[in-house]
Amino acid sequence: MTIAGVIGAFVVLLAIKTTPIAFAALGGTLGERSGVINIGLEGMMTAGAFAAVVASGATGVPWLGAVAGVVAGAAFGALLGVLATRVRVDQIVAGTGINLFALGSAAFLLVLVYGQPGASKTVPSLGNGSWLLVALAFAVALALHVFLVATPAGLRLRACGENPSAVAAAGIDPLRIRLLAVTAGGALAGLGGAYLSIGELNLYSDGMIAGRGFIALAAVIFGRWTPLGAMGAALFFGFFEALQFVLQGSSIPSEAMQMLPYVAAIVALVAFRGRARAPAADGIPYERNIEEF
Amino acid sequence: MRGIRKAFGAVTAVDGVDLELRGGEIQALVGENGAGKSTLAAIAFGALRPDAGTVERRGTVGLVHQHFELIERMRVWENIVIGREPRRGVRIDTDAAKRAVRELAARNGLDVDPDAIVESLPVAMKQRVELLRELERRPAVLLLDEPTAALAPAEVAAFFATIVALARAGTAVLVVTHKLQEVLDYADTVSVMRRGKIVAHFASRGVALDEIARTMVGGELPKVAARASTAPVPRVRVAHLRAESGDNAVRDVSFEVRGGEIVAVAGVEGNGQTSLADALAGVLPYEGSIEGADARGVIPQDRLREGLVPSWSVTENVALGRQHARARRGALLDRRGVLQAARAIVERYDVRAPSVDARVATLSGGNQQKLVVGRALLDDPAFVVAYQPTRGIDVGAAALVQSRLMEARNAGAAVLLISFDLDEVFALADRILVLYRGRIAGTFAREDADRAKIGRLMAGGT
Numbered sequence: 001m002t003i004a005g006v007i008g009a010f011v012v013l014l015a016i017k018t019t020p021i022a023f024a025a026l027g028g029t030l031g032e033r034s035g036v037i038n039i040g041l042e043g044m045m046t047a048g049a050f051a052a053v054v055a056s057g058a059t060g061v062p063w064l065g066a067v068a069g070v071v072a073g074a075a076f077g078a079l080l081g082v083l084a085t086r087v088r089v090d091q092i093v094a095g096t097g098i099n100l101f102a103l104g105s106a107a108f109l110l111v112l113v114y115g116q117p118g119a120s121k122t123v124p125s126l127g128n129g130s131w132l133l134v135a136l137a138f139a140v141a142l143a144l145h146v147f148l149v150a151t152p153a154g155l156r157l158r159a160c161g162e163n164p165s166a167v168a169a170a171g172i173d174p175l176r177i178r179l180l181a182v183t184a185g186g187a188l189a190g191l192g193g194a195y196l197s198i199g200e201l202n203l204y205s206d207g208m209i210a211g212r213g214f215i216a217l218a219a220v221i222f223g224r225w226t227p228l229g230a231m232g233a234a235l236f237f238g239f240f241e242a243l244q245f246v247l248q249g250s251s252i253p254s255e256a257m258q259m260l261p262y263v264a265a266i267v268a269l270v271a272f273r274g275r276a277r278a279p280a281a282d283g284i285p286y287e288r289n290i291e292e293f
Numbered sequence: 294m295r296g297i298r299k300a301f302g303a304v305t306a307v308d309g310v311d312l313e314l315r316g317g318e319i320q321a322l323v324g325e326n327g328a329g330k331s332t333l334a335a336i337a338f339g340a341l342r343p344d345a346g347t348v349e350r351r352g353t354v355g356l357v358h359q360h361f362e363l364i365e366r367m368r369v370w371e372n373i374v375i376g377r378e379p380r381r382g383v384r385i386d387t388d389a390a391k392r393a394v395r396e397l398a399a400r401n402g403l404d405v406d407p408d409a410i411v412e413s414l415p416v417a418m419k420q421r422v423e424l425l426r427e428l429e430r431r432p433a434v435l436l437l438d439e440p441t442a443a444l445a446p447a448e449v450a451a452f453f454a455t456i457v458a459l460a461r462a463g464t465a466v467l468v469v470t471h472k473l474q475e476v477l478d479y480a481d482t483v484s485v486m487r488r489g490k491i492v493a494h495f496a497s498r499g500v501a502l503d504e505i506a507r508t509m510v511g512g513e514l515p516k517v518a519a520r521a522s523t524a525p526v527p528r529v530r531v532a533h534l535r536a537e538s539g540d541n542a543v544r545d546v547s548f549e550v551r552g553g554e555i556v557a558v559a560g561v562e563g564n565g566q567t568s569l570a571d572a573l574a575g576v577l578p579y580e581g582s583i584e585g586a587d588a589r590g591v592i593p594q595d596r597l598r599e600g601l602v603p604s605w606s607v608t609e610n611v612a613l614g615r616q617h618a619r620a621r622r623g624a625l626l627d628r629r630g631v632l633q634a635a636r637a638i639v640e641r642y643d644v645r646a647p648s649v650d651a652r653v654a655t656l657s658g659g660n661q662q663k664l665v666v667g668r669a670l671l672d673d674p675a676f677v678v679a680y681q682p683t684r685g686i687d688v689g690a691a692a693l694v695q696s697r698l699m700e701a702r703n704a705g706a707a708v709l710l711i712s713f714d715l716d717e718v719f720a721l722a723d724r725i726l727v728l729y730r731g732r733i734a735g736t737f738a739r740e741d742a743d744r745a746k747i748g749r750l751m752a753g754g755t
Contacts, residue, residue, distance in 0.1 A: 165362050
């Protein structure tokens with residue numbers, strides 16, 4: 001292979017590895033800017049990946065699988081949103097619960113639907129169509145940037161992450177904004193999961209998300225809570241995933257290589273800590289409080 | 294508002310109140326803590342629904358919060374137009390928004406820079422932004438909740454000049470406040486609340502401050518303990534102290550607090566008081582020297598955040614901070630000793646709690662503060678740091694806290710009082726230091742302290 005060929009192959013790999021993290025990180029960014037920390041990204045990706053395989057297998061139309069992934073992610077996002085806003089469960093606990101719930105129910109439904117544990121049968125994949133999703137990830141990053149910076153709804157969403165009481169004082173319901181933001185974030189994470197199962201592969205297997213939801217969470221912080229930053233961070237982590245993939249089979253033990261993206265996540269977070277501030281009300285439940293009078 | 298009633302559980306906060314706000318009139322609503330002012334204001338604003346009674350509003354209601362509801366990291370114009378953003382297509386029309394803010398500011402004589410980030414603004418400017426945000430909605434009724442709590446005397450006058458102009462232009466204004474002097478200076482009428490009812494309504498012209506105060510407490514005003522003559526002895530010496538936390542800093546201050554005297558630090562909030570108190574309390578690193586401050590009792594700035602654990606009982610909170618030295622038996626807590634101490638504080642400081650096992654969160658602010666003060670003074674500390682010891686508590690509780698501080702002084706303690714309330718400073722201090730931008734701008738003995746001069750120094754004048 002020529003050097004250009006090697007580089008070309010690596011760029012393809014980089015795009016493939018970046019895309020699912022990017023969708024989830026963009027979804028996480030949306031949630032955190034509205035004030036909800038989305039620990040449940042991993043679970044939402046899991047739900048998206050599984051639903052996409054089931055829908056694609058049942059209909060034979062992979063794009064319907066992608067839609068199913070979006071819907072499943074949005075459903076789990078809405079669940080977190082309701083728990084975090086209306087019920088005011090601790091966001092970390094709720095998100096962790098969603099991760100366990102999604103993983104467990106996927107494993108259970110796997111047996112129910114396919115009669116076998118561990119992995120689904122193969123289903124129609126998006127094939128070359130998955131490149132549309134790669135392009136979409138970049139487009140979403142750009143669109144979210146414009147949305148947050150320049151539109152009224154974006155201003156209100158950001159304000160919710162800074163001081164929901166001030167948003168309420170302006171006559172807007174901050175809980176509704178947070179619920180919508182987390183639901184949309186879940187939809188993006190679900191699409192990221194769907195990309196993994198029917199874009200990059202053509203089946204669902206237990207544990208296939210393999211911590212990408214948490215890497216996405218790191219990408220949110222590393223990306224300084226901005227969509228473009230999250231995209232850049234996703235590329236950074238995607239690079240190490242791709243590198244790990246390429247270096248498999250070299251003399252370095254593969255287990256050590258598999259640690260690479262995760263080590264990169266920790267190193268990046270430590271190296272760039274304190275460079276940017278999280279939204280002031282990130283992770284803090286909002287409650288109308290008359291004591292403030 | 295007619296026949297308003299509102300209960301929280303077994304407690305009736307507002308008990309059959311009629312209140313009318315007229316366009317063009319500034320009405321003050323005063324009362325002790327827990328009298329129901331806040332609840333009534335919340336009902337007037339529409340944030341709470343009354344259990345009984347009717348609220349009729351002509352036009353919208355604006356509310357200026359005591360602790361501003363601003364988005365600190367956003368720009369002034371964003372804070373003001375949020376919820377009513379001018380649009381161009383799907384985007385915010387930034388130019389139109391800034392222009393609207395400039396016009397609004399000019400119309401009301403409240404000059405602000407629309408592009409400034411709110412967190413970089415001084416307190417008085419933040420309040421302008423808060424007021425402008427409400428004015429942008431052209432309210433027929435404007436509610437002001439303790440609007441001058443953080444302002445210097447000159448800023449208070451400027452603020453009320455704007456409010457008076459608004460009222461003259463037809464807005465109905467309701468001011469909820471503790472500061473009776475401001476009521477007399479600026480309000481047209483005064484309603485006094487006690488135990489959920491409006492017990493008196495005065496025209497503020499011709500009414501005496503004492504009469505309003507007496508109506509508030511429903512009897513004679515509690516007296517603050519008398520100042521005994523003491524022979525001050527050297528105790529605490531602070532030299533070239535520098536400390537900072539966030540944007541609050543003291544820069545090279547030196548002073549002495551002697552046993553048997555109260556030294557009051559006067560100043561507008563944000564001029565280094567927090568850093569000074571924290572350095573003296575031993576919770577903030579500092580440069581320079583502090584001598585003689587080891588046996589100290591601290592009344593912290595924020596009773597709920599720094600003073601108490603709200604979800605713990607009175608007894609547990611009394612043990613807090615004393616667990617190593619005083620409240621220990623071997624490796625275990627001295628439960629009986631702590632219980633005795635808790636009972637003693639509850640009695641001596643008139644902490645009204647159902648029992649010493651009651652959770653502190655269920656007590657009123659005044660009772661929480663009495664508990665904090667009682668714990669700080671429990672072992673007769675040689676040095677007392679009191680930061681706004683009567684902030685947000687009612688007249689009766691405030692008099693008790695001030696009395697105990699005075700008694701501690703009479704008994705020989707060195708007391709450093711940090712207060713933004715000049716009345717309190719003048720009532721208690723033997724000596725007054727004025728703190729401005731982290732430096733001592735002036736020192737006065739009690740006998741020759743000039744209120745006007747101190748007010749000027751607090752605002753950075755000479």
